[in-house]
Amino acid sequence: MGVVDTAREVPRRALAPDLARGFMLLLIVLANIPWFLYGVPHGLSVGHPTGATGADRVVQTLMIVLVDARALPMFALLFGYGMVQFARAQGARGTPVAAFRAMLRRRHVALLVIGVVHAALLWYGDVLGPYGLLGLVLVPLLFWRSTRAIRIVRGVLVGLLAVFAALWVASGVALLSVPQESWDTAMWMSATTDANGISSYAASILPRLGEYAFILGFSVFSLSVPAAILTGWLWAREGVLDRPAEHLPRLRRTAVVGLPVAWLGGVPLMLVHTGAWLTPELSFMFIGVQMLTGLAGGLGYAAVFGLIAARLQSRVGAAERDAAGAKPGPVAGALASVGRRSLSAYLWQSVAMAPLMAAWGFGLGGRIGSAGAAAVAVLIWLASVGWCAWLDRAGRPGPAEVVLRRVTYLERGRSVATVGEVR
Structure with a gap:
């Protein structure tokens, strides 16, 4: 199977990926909140403060099971999916292969640069840089390879992640045989004196970049993120989210299997972190399990929105036969408007969250x-929904999308072959 079809008709924008991106940004902003809470002990292997009670403990329980390490693979899958959609659109326009390669390379360099600036100015947990870096690495190596080759590489990555998860669990079990009095708890737990806890904005920049360097490396070598990107390529080659009605059995299986696996897989880490089982110092032993099952959860969440999109499209199709001009409802339309401006909406979260929560701002954290x-976090996401819906009604793109598009679509080079002809 080729990367894209050879047909010259420019494909319409699919609803399912945009719905998923819109919802995903809610999960992303929720996943970021533990790292904005400073001045209290945190587990280094799980970002939430330790010793929580009441409503705080309930929120942490839900976050660890439903959100943590689940939003990032979903984001990565959609990122990979978008690459193939971009290739298909350029192939339909007859873009030369060399020109398309240059466009994609500029796009990923731009994401890396935006990510570094984002981290320096506001938020060290940026994901744009890791995705840009992975794009620069994975595209030359695998993007033009066969579907079978990509599946093999993805299988190797998932297999390695499973091995590492087992080793982490085994190391925790081994530690249980050592008297707890001899544990160096400073290895796992510390009072957060990170960049968000520094009262001087200027003084917080270098620490923020230092923490970002670690996160950049961790995201690239986490295995779950590149595996999710490759899954996005595979799904997009088959049009799983572009034509969800044609893939209902697969989407149902992915949702029915992926989400319970993710939720059950998050329970051990949740129990250890909250102190209901073992001790919070041992939360590291389930990080691999959390990441492995989080990959299943990311796919499961994406599949759910594929199913929702298929249902909406079937209703719209029936309405168009009976009336004319039917569109998705206001909720789905608003979510999709965020998905179409996901880069701007993502950056908006930091523009709002960092000054509110960090010590150099209002210090709510x-x-x-x-x-x-x-x-x-929910209020910030809702504000982005309202903003993007307003931009959608005005027919305007997000400001970050405009910048990225201008960087991507520089003057195209010449080549004989076109993207649509690549197999």
């Missing part, structure tokens, strides 16, 4: 707990 931070 030092005064509220997990529940309060989750409420702030």
Whole structure:
């Protein structure tokens, strides 16, 4: 199977990926909140503060099981999916292969640069840089390879992740045989004096970049993120989210299997972190399990929105036969508008969250707990929904999308072959 079809008709924008991206940004902003809470002990292997009670403990329980390490693979899958959609659109326009390669390379370099600036100015947990870096590495190596080759590489990555997960569990079991008094708890737990806890904005920049360098490397070598990107390529080659009605059995299987696996896989880490089982210092032993099952969860969440899109499209199709001009409802339309401007909406989260929560801003992160931070995160996401819906009604793209598009679509080179002819 080729990377893209040879047909010259430019494909319409699919609803399912945009719905998924819109919802995904809610998960992303929720996943970020633990790292904005400073001045209290955290487990280094799980970002949430330790010793939470009441509503804070309930929020942490839900976050670890439903969100943590689940949003990132979903984001990565959609990122990979978008690459193939971009290739298909350029192939339909007859873009030369060399020109397309240059466009994709510029796009990923731009994401890497935006990510570094984003981290320096606001938020060290940026994901744009890792995705840009992975794009620069994975595209030359695998993008033009056969579907079978990509599946093999993905299988190797998932297999290695499973091995590492087992080793982490085994190391935790081994540690249980050592008297707890001899454990160096400073290895796992510390009071957060990270960049978000520094009261001077200027002084917080270098620490923020230092923490970002670690996260950049961790994201690239986590295995679950590149595996999710490759899965996005495979799904896009088959049109799983472009034509969800044609893939209903597969989407149902992915959702029915992936989500329970992810939710059950998050339970051990949740129990250890909250102190209901073992001790929070041992939370590291289930990080591999959390990442492995999180990959299944990311696919499961994406599949759910594929199913939703298929249902909406069937209703719209029936309405168009009976009337005319039917569109998805206001909720789906608003979510899709965020998905179409996901880069701008993602950056908006940091523009709002960092000054509100960090010590160099209003310092809410030092005064509220997990529940309060989750409420702030939801409000920030809702504000992005309203903003993107307004832009959609005005027919305007997001500002970050405009910048990325201008960088991507520089003057094209010449080549004989076109993207659509690549197999």
